[in-house]
Amino acid sequence: MSLxxxxxxxxxxxxxxxxxxxxxxxxxxxxxxSNVYLGLKVGLTFSSAIPAAVISMAxxxxxxxxxxxxxNMVQTQASAAGTLSAxxxxxxxxxxxxxxxxxxxxxxxxICVAGGMxxxxxxxxxxxxxxxxxxxxxxxxVAAAEILRVGSADAGADQNxxxxxxxxxxxxxxxxxxxAALVTLASSxxxxxGEGINLWFAAGAAVVRVSTGFSLALLGAGYLIGIVAGIxxxxxLLIAWGVAVPVLTSMHSMPDGMTLxxxxxGFWTKDVRFIGAGTIGVAAVxxxxxLFKPMVEGMKxxxxxxxxxxxxxxxxxxxxxxxxxxxxxxxxxxVAVLVATFASFLSAAPITPGIMWRLVAYSVLFxxxxxxxxxAACAYMAGLIGSSASPIxxxxxxxxxxxxxxxxxxxxxxxxxxxxxGNKLGIALAIFTTSAVIAVATISNDNMQDLKTGWLVGAxxxxxxxxxxxxxxxxxxxxxxxxxxxxxxxGFAGAMPRAxxxxxxxxxxxxxxLMTAIATGIFTHQLNWNMIEIGMGLGxxxxxxxEILRRRxxxxxxxxLAVGIGIYLPPTVASVLVLGAVLAWxxxxxxxxxxxxxxxxxxxxxxxxxxxxxLLASGLIVGESLIGVLLAAVIGFTGNDAPLAMxxxxxxxxxxxxxxxxxxxxxxxxxxxxxxxxx
Numbered sequence: 001m002s003l004x005x006x007x008x009x010x011x012x013x014x015x016x017x018x019x020x021x022x023x024x025x026x027x028x029x030x031x032x033x034s035n036v037y038l039g040l041k042v043g044l045t046f047s048s049a050i051p052a053a054v055i056s057m058a059x060x061x062x063x064x065x066x067x068x069x070x071x072n073m074v075q076t077q078a079s080a081a082g083t084l085s086a087x088x089x090x091x092x093x094x095x096x097x098x099x100x101x102x103x104x105x106x107x108x109x110x111i112c113v114a115g116g117m118x119x120x121x122x123x124x125x126x127x128x129x130x131x132x133x134x135x136x137x138x139x140x141x142v143a144a145a146e147i148l149r150v151g152s153a154d155a156g157a158d159q160n161x162x163x164x165x166x167x168x169x170x171x172x173x174x175x176x177x178x179x180a181a182l183v184t185l186a187s188s189x190x191x192x193x194g195e196g197i198n199l200w201f202a203a204g205a206a207v208v209r210v211s212t213g214f215s216l217a218l219l220g221a222g223y224l225i226g227i228v229a230g231i232x233x234x235x236x237l238l239i240a241w242g243v244a245v246p247v248l249t250s251m252h253s254m255p256d257g258m259t260l261x262x263x264x265x266g267f268w269t270k271d272v273r274f275i276g277a278g279t280i281g282v283a284a285v286x287x288x289x290x291l292f293k294p295m296v297e298g299m300k301x302x303x304x305x306x307x308x309x310x311x312x313x314x315x316x317x318x319x320x321x322x323x324x325x326x327x328x329x330x331x332x333x334x335v336a337v338l339v340a341t342f343a344s345f346l347s348a349a350p351i352t353p354g355i356m357w358r359l360v361a362y363s364v365l366f367x368x369x370x371x372x373x374x375x376a377a378c379a380y381m382a383g384l385i386g387s388s389a390s391p392i393x394x395x396x397x398x399x400x401x402x403x404x405x406x407x408x409x410x411x412x413x414x415x416x417x418x419x420x421x422g423n424k425l426g427i428a429l430a431i432f433t434t435s436a437v438i439a440v441a442t443i444s445n446d447n448m449q450d451l452k453t454g455w456l457v458g459a460x461x462x463x464x465x466x467x468x469x470x471x472x473x474x475x476x477x478x479x480x481x482x483x484x485x486x487x488x489x490x491g492f493a494g495a496m497p498r499a500x501x502x503x504x505x506x507x508x509x510x511x512x513x514l515m516t517a518i519a520t521g522i523f524t525h526q527l528n529w530n531m532i533e534i535g536m537g538l539g540x541x542x543x544x545x546x547e548i549l550r551r552r553x554x555x556x557x558x559x560x561l562a563v564g565i566g567i568y569l570p571p572t573v574a575s576v577l578v579l580g581a582v583l584a585w586x587x588x589x590x591x592x593x594x595x596x597x598x599x600x601x602x603x604x605x606x607x608x609x610x611x612x613x614x615l616l617a618s619g620l621i622v623g624e625s626l627i628g629v630l631l632a633a634v635i636g637f638t639g640n641d642a643p644l645a646m647x648x649x650x651x652x653x654x655x656x657x658x659x660x661x662x663x664x665x666x667x668x669x670x671x672x673x674x675x676x677x678x679x
Contacts, residue, residue: 007069007458009316015069016463023059024077024467025474027052031078032478034625035085038217040092040486040507041573041628049144049449051618052078054169057148068148072459073467075144076450080471083446084116084439085479089396091435092509093516095487096495099428102487108480110341111432115439116472117334118368122375122440123447124321124465130379131452132319141452147611148457172612175673176619177626180216183662184627187214187655189634189644194652194659196572200260205253206246207264212579213572214663219670220620222580223613227588229562230581236276236566237574239538244272244567274528276568277397277514278535279542283560284394286543287377318455322462330469338364338436345432349425355411362410363429366403367436374399374437375444392441393511394561399437400515404430404522423523430519443472482629489632502642510569539564580617583667587613587674612677616670 007013031052056074060066091108094100131138147169187193196213222230248267254260322330342360349356374395407426447468454464488497491506493513521527539560546558566574587609595605634643647655 006456007067009318009458011458012317013067013069014065015460016073016467017070019063020056020060020070020074021077021467021470023056024052024074024471027055027074027078028082028471028474029478030622030626031082032085032475033482033629034622035082036088036479036482037486037625037628037632038221038621039085039088039511040492040509041215041217049075049079049141049446049453051173051615051622052082053144053147054173054615058170068457069459071148072454072457073464075148076454076464076467077471077474079446079450080116080120080443080468080475082475083442084112084472084475086392086442087112087115087435087439087479088483088509089393089511090400090431090438090515091483092487092492092495092512093431093519094428096492096509096512096516097424097427097431097520098495099424099431102497103480103483105480105484107341107345108483109476110337110344111435112439112476112479113473114334114337114341115367115371115436116443116476117330117469118338118371118436119375119440119443120447120465120468120472121327121331121334122372123379123444123451124327126376126379126448127321127451127461128319130448131455138449138452141449142456144449144453145456148453169611169615172615172673173619173622176220176616176670177623178619179666179669180220180620180623181627183214183216183666184624185631185644186662187659188628189631191642191645191647192651192655192658193662194656197656197660198261198572200264202260203246204250206250207254207260208246209241209261209264209571211571212575214659215573215576215624216620216663216666217624218573218576219580219583219663219667220617222577222582223584223617223670225562225577225581227581227585228557229559230578230585232559232562233566233569233574233581234578235558236279236563237569237571237578239563240268240272240276240567241571244268244275248272271528271531273514273568274517274531275535275538276564276566277518278532278537279539279564279567280394280535280561281397281401281532282536282539282543283564284398286539286560287394317460318458320460320462322465335364335368338367342432346425346429350421351425358410359407359429362406363403363433366406367433367440370399370402371437371440374441378441378445379448392438392445393565395441396434396438396511396515397518400430400434400519401522403433403437404519408523426523427516427519430523431516434515434519443468485629486632489635505642508570508573510573514568535564535567579667583671584613587671590671590675609674609677613674616673620670 053071053075056071056078060071060074091103091111095102183193187195194214196211196215198209198211201208201210225233245264245268248271249264252267254263321327339360342363343356346356346359351359378392378395404426407430411422411426450468451461451464453459454461486507487495491497491501491503492509493503493506496503496506518527542558542560542563546560549556549558566578569577588606591606591609592602595602598605631644
């Protein structure tokens with residue numbers, strides 16, 4: 001791995017500056033809000049490291065003395081905060097079961113801060129072995145380092161060319177963002193463009209659905225995940241809607257007066273999605289199992305390095321982590337915050353103080369111990385397969401099952417779960433505890449990419465770790481109000497804040513819905529184990545296929561996690577992700593043909609095009625998400641589900657055709673702009 005252009009240990013440049021912290025905080029607000037909206041709508045979040053780096057470079061160029069290390073700190077802070085928004089994969093479940101009527105600011109803030117900071121602390125001892133000494137690829141971390149080098153004069157590039165690169169990057173992000181913003185305003189706001197097409201067919205007694213959405217954010221997200229994951233999601237989509245739903249609907253008679261859509265969707269919601277949960281669980285367990293040995297070896301090596309450097313004498317600048325006393329002190333403070341947060345969460349429950357503190361102890365111990373194991377695993381996964389491909393959803397499913405069983409077993413003797421209210425409290429506590437674990441997992445997963453970027457450009461680790469902590473705090477401040485705003489404006493699937501709201505506009509929050517259903521099923525002894533077992537069997541088959549493909553070599557693989565995601569995501573979401581992946585494949589294929597024709601190595605030929613594609617895709621995601629948040633504010637202020645609508649229901653068919661046309665044109669324009677870039 002090349003360290004060309006790395007700032008030497010002897011150099012002392014401004015890194016963690018006040019202006020950088022402020023710029024990082026402002027970028028954080030944008031990307032965290034975008035990720036919260038995207039995660040609730042489609043169950044995915046995106047990495048903000050590269051777009052944050054580009055924006056940082058463009059802004060800091062206006063200030064004297066800006067350098068690559070300062071830019072790195074800004075993207076580190078913004079990346080951590082944006083990643084923390086993945087806590088929405090589970091936290092909305094508290095609203096779905098009626099335990100919360102909204103999102104209490106202090107409890108939501110505390111669980112985000114505590115989980116995020118634990119993730120930072122748990123990964124510091126792993127840095128030396130997994131970042132410095134390891135040959136793990138770290139795809140996102142290396143890409144972010146290259147972006148920083150190209151766009152920063154201090155990385156050795158010419159000042160004029162670096163400025164052009166960073167300014168071009170901003171143009172690409174703005175182009176994607178503005179396009180997606182206008183299209184989203186026209187569809188979700190003005191309602192003159194359709195948001196998707198759904199076709200339902202009766203094939204004998206079976207029901208078949210063919211559908212796609214027109215979300216540009218999903219198109220961008222699909223472009224980023226690539227064709228391998230896209231094909232795997234397509235397989236999951238076909239399993240769900242080409243096999244499972246038709247088979248189940250053919251085995252049951254449709255009640256009189258029920259539509260095909262409602263009949264088939266009921267089976268997908270109550271049965272088929274649990275097949276996806278089983279598949280995802282197997283993928284996560286398999287990944288953790290394959291990483292166990294190298295993970296333990298890495299932890300041992302890092303622990304030895306940390307102890308040997310305890311004196312911190314004559315240690316190179318780029319090897320200075322936070323001192324052990326700070327790591328221990330911050331960890332203890334964060335654990336104390338967790339204890340206070342869980343005590344506050346349970347304080348209103350009709351239980352004795354003894355039971356309350358026992359539940360607090362169980363929950364905090366689980367969050368800390370399981371969180372540490374998950375942090376180590378996620379850190380290794382980040383280096384091996386990247387943050388975007390890591391099975392965080394699967395880890396969440398495992399965590400919610402384990403903590404639910406723990407609470408169920410621990411509370412069986414005191415009669416807490418003998419009543420409906422007690423069961424509801426147990427479900428809520430399992431969801432809240434899993435929220436802490438997911439915060440630890442996602443931050444650990446992302447932080448190792450950031451630390452790898454820092455190592456490649458010559459950053460000071462302890463300063464970067466401070467930036468990560470700041471990012472967690474700033475992101476945690478943004479998440480509660482955005483969650484509250486989106487819930488009151490749109491509602492969640494199965495949980496509407498007001499009776500007169502249109503459920504069709506509700507945010508699906510797919511992971512939260514699924515994990516809440518799992519926790520509820522465990523506590524009520526009504527979990528659909530048959531479908532989960534079918535999913536687990538399917539997952540085992542998929543793992544075997546993937547292993548066969550891996551041992552054969554070549555690029556062909558079958559990411560099992562992506563198959564499971566394709567099963568449990570709504571088809572209007574999964575299909576657009578697949579289309580985005582196909583778009584990326586078509587662009588790559590065209591670039592390879594051009595490179596071959598000109599006799600130029602593909603990597604060298606396509607470098608600028610690939611970078612432009614990432615920035616344009618990020619812009620599409622940010623643009624649509626921000627308009628979604630702004631529309632939520634308008635809806636919340638007016639109390640009207642469609643305050644900007646210019647047309648009525650009679651325009652729906654025309655809107656769908658116009659939406660399809662615009663979607664195709666944007667995809668075509670996206671490809672043309674990427675292919676126009678030259679390295």
